[in-house]
Amino acid sequence: MATVEKDSVSGQNTTGHEWDGIKELNTPLPKWWVYVFWATVVWAIGYWFMYPAWPLLNGYTQGSLGYSSRGELAMELDAQKKARSTWLSKIEASDTGAIEKDKDLLRYAMAGGKIAFNENCAPCHGAGGVGVAGAYPTLADDEWLWGGTLADIEQTIKYGVRNANKDTRVSEMPKFGVDGVLKADQIAAVADYVVSMANKAPAKGSAGETVFAENCAVCHGEDGSGQAALGAPALNNQIWLFVKGNKESVAAQVNNPKHGSMPAWAERLDASTIKMLAVYVHNLGGGK
Amino acid sequence: MSTPKIDPTLKKPASGDGGGPLYAETVMIHPRTVKGIFRTWKWAAMAVLLAIYHIGPFLRWDRGPGAPNQAILADMAGRRGYFFFLEIWPQEVYYITGLLFIAAISLFFMSSLAGRVWCGFLCFQTVYTDLFMFVERLVVGDRAKRMAMDRAPWSADKLAKKVVINLVWLVIALSCGVGFTLYFGDAPTMLVDIFTGNESSAVYSAIGVVGGACFLLAGYAREQVCLYMCPYSRFQSAMFDEHSLIVTYQDWRGEPRKPARKTETFDNRGHCIDCKMCVTACPTGIDIRDGIQMACIGCALCIDACNTMMDKFKLPRDLIVWDSISNVAAHAKGEPGKVRLIRPRTIVYTVLITLVGSLIVGSLASRATTEVKVIHERSPLYVQMSDGSIRNGYVVKVSNMVREDRGYELEVQGIEGASLSVIGGEASGAKAHLTIAPDAIGTFNVFVNAPVNKLSGNRTSLVFALREDKEGHVTRADSLFAAPEK
Structure with missing residues (x-):
């Protein structure tokens, strides 16, 4: 059994442990540290009563301050709403x-x-x-x-x-091809005409112009400038949505149109x- | 096992000859009060520095309506720094870098010329420690009485004195903290708010941190700060050379030291009477007679202490004196010394200070009062318009760094036929007019339209030129115009 002895330099007791002639001092913890430790213990007990702390079978201890992080968030949101109001x-x-x-x-x-x-x-x-x-x-x-x-x-x-x-805004473009309103050659012709229109050089006097005037102009306008009230886009420029600006894709849209929602x-x-x-x-x- | 014999009263570290413990307890140092020229200089330095520190925030400087009239102000909320006639924006913080550089080089310059003048006389740690010790002396008395009280068991008298000392320290420390925060807001208003409890918790925290640090460092840590916390004492030797004037003990004259007796003359012995006045006067508790050492902060109080004794014994003064290492060696050989102030080291420091100083002054004198930053909108990178032209969006930020409304004409250059429009503003062709409030940043969403045939590929460089209405100075910002690949 190790023997505790008093160290002559520091005046502290040793722990009695000794390794190769080196003895371990049993220096107590610094007082300030011990005091802070006990203060935190006291603080924690106070905290239990003030704040939510212990889980119970059906819920938890609420604490006397009635604090909850959800409540805090609600308060912050209210404050923000007030600031924005x-x-x-x-x-x-x-x-x-x-x-x-x-x-x-x-x-x-x-x-x-x-x-x-x-x-x-x-x-x-x-x-x-x-x-x-x-x-x-x-x-x-x-x-x-x-x-x-x-x-x-x-x-x-x-x-x-x-x-x-x-x-809601409702109007839709008729399915000229699928519903049999226009024949394939008419669709091809009008597609050609729309592409020429988009390139700012409408093919005057072409078959496509006639088809356009009879079927399309009522919504898209004589000159293809579109009609916002009906959601009919302008066709006389280079901005396209469902169409790539070439004859095939225009024809496809006339045949069986796509619509956004x-x-x-x-x-x-x-x-x-x-x-x-x-x-x-x-x-x-x-x-x- | 036999325990080595250790003297239980030994409190000093062993000198390396074995046998003693390497452990030494920290001893509270109570320096003796001395009188003399350097002590007077220290009081003067303390008074002047504390006055500057505490009066600084109350100095006024008229900057016109709407602007703070505090001469020295770091306005964090408003993001401005004010120093008398200067107003610095956050992006100009490099001026502070320059200032810090000058401060560092000045410190080196000072040290290479005359030792640790900064540490001994000007450093806030020295100033506040000195002040705190003065408080102790007023309440308890000089060195002997303070040491006696430390040793004495607790009593009502001791407790009362300790409480008084700590309270006065606390008042000084907190006023140090308050003084610090006053540089960050309107000082007179803040001072009232601080005492009426109307300031923000940030201010009280700052007072607590700065004041608490002052209290602990000047009240309890003291020379430990210089010895263990401050890096400067560690690299001071890099600033010194053999010609630097430092606090030196003239050992050729002092040694062999011996206590003085009335029956003996000073023939065939040194002038040092080993009275230890220099040791007891030292705020870091060292013996200057051991030569230059890291713990010497160059306060020169040992010079005052020694000269007082020399006068008493009718011996010549300056046994401890401000002198260079090379001079001490010369004196030892009986040669007169020579003070060399102009040395490569001091020349380099002077050149550096002048260089950086003139850089700062030069750039302040030619400081631009308008800054423009252009951020190219990336989403969308470009938009094709129905007429075939391409449009790019930009955010133009204009800093108007003067205290009056300013109008600017914004123009895009570099692309023929380009036109611009400003959200919430008016524009015609390639020009638009922008108005910016005093001392503010105006942010404008700008669209630039360009015909496709005037663009060179998917990136065309574009310049935003901003012409001030009254003075006509032009500020430019480069940007680019994005377009689809051809």
């Missing part, structure tokens, strides 16, 4: 045109609209409204299927395109968010 109430009270004229409101709407756009619209239309060729229209150029004014954009966002909402966002988003979205999309560059 000055701006949001202004947005709510103004129409989109007035928002664009007020520089501060415009800045706020652009920032809020960008966030809402990235969360809700960007999955299809791409960040910055870049669009996806053959699927989702670009929102940054100056051609609009359903109109590029603030009111048009707001309307489209609210009620969407070809969905179950009763106010978009949800009615009024069912999911509040009015001020939609206003901010409209302002943001309008300012992506192509707004009219």
Whole structure:
């Protein structure tokens, strides 16, 4: 059994352990450390009573302060809502045109609209409204299927395109080929004419011109400049969505048209968010 | 096993000759108060430095309406630094780098000329330690009384004195903390808010951290800071050479040392009477007679202590004196010494200080008051318009670094037929007019349209030129115009 002895230099007892003549001092922990240790123990006991601490069979001890991290989050969200309310109430009270004229409101709407756009619209239309060729229209150029004014954009966002909402935008292009309205040679001719129109050199006097005037012009316009009210795109430029700009793809679209669809966002988003979205999309560059 | 014999009263580390323990307890140092020229200089330095520190935030400087009128201010929330007539934006923080560089070289310069003047007289650790010791002396008394109180068992008197000392220290330390925070906000308002409990928790935390550090470092850590925490004492030897003026003991004159007796003269012996006044006066507790050492902070209080004794014994002064190592060697040989201030080392430091100083002054004098940054929009990289032209989006950020409204004419150059438009602004052709509030950054979403046939491939370089309305100075930013591959 090891013997405890007093060390002559430090005045401390040894532990009695000895290795190769080296003895281990039994120096006590520093007092400040011990005091801090006991203080933390006292603190912890206080904490049990003040804060949620112990799990029970059906729940947990709530603590006298009634704190919960969920409650804290709710409080923070409330505070945030309050902080935003000055701006949001202004947005709510103004129409989109007035928002664009007020520089501060415009800045706020652009920032809020960008966030809402990235969360809700960007999955299809791409960040910055870049669009996806053959699927989702670009929102940054100056051609609009359903109109590029603030009111048009707001309307489209609210009620969407070809969905179950009763106010949705609905019109569709007839299936000229599939339904037997036009024969194959007529479709080929009109496709040729549309391509020439897009290249700004409409083939005057061609068979295609006649077919176009009789079947297409009612929606797309005599000169192919389109009609936003019906969602009929302009055909006299190089911006295409479902078509690649050559004869084959135009003919395919005339034969059995593809159509896009978009949800009615009024069912999911509040009015001020939609206003901010409209302002943001309008300012992506192509707004009219 | 026989235990080696160890003297239980031994508190000093063994001198390496074996036998003693390598362990030494830290002993609280209570330096003796001395009188003399260097002590006077130290009081003066303390007064001037503390005055600068505490008066600094209250100096005013008129910068016009809407701008802070505090002469020295680090406005973190507003992201500006103010120093009298200067106003620095965050991106110009390199001026501070230059200033720190000058500070470092000045420290080296000072050290190579005259030793650790910084450590002994100017460092805040020295200033506050000195002040804290002064408090101890007022409450308890000089060295002997303080040591006696340390040894004495606890009593009501000792407790009362300790409490008073610590309270006064705390007041000084907290005012140090308050003084620090006042540089970060409007000082008079902040001072009122601090005492009425209306300041933010960040300010109180800063006061606590700075004040707490001051209290612990100057009250309890003291010379341990210089010995173990501060890196400067470790590399001071790299600044010194044999011509640097440092606190030296003239051993050729002092040795052999011997206590003085009235019956004996000072013939055939050294002038050092081994009174240990120099040791007891030393704030780091060293013996200067051992020669130059890391723990010497160059405060020169031993010089004052020794000169007092020399005067008493009617011996010549300056047994301990500010002198160079080479001079001490020369004196030992009976030759007069020579003070060499101009040496390669000091010349290099002077050149460096002048160089960096003039760089800073030069760049401040020609400091641009407008900065423009252009960020090319990447999503979408480009957009084809219905008329066949290509459009790119840009975010143009213009910093107006003066305190008045400024108008600028923005123009895109480099692509023929390019036109621009600004969201929420007006533009015509390749030009647009932007207005920016005083001392602010204007952010503009700009679209540039360009005809396809004027573009060279998928990247065409483009320059945004910004012409200030009144003075007409032009700031340019390079960017590029993206287009689809032809």
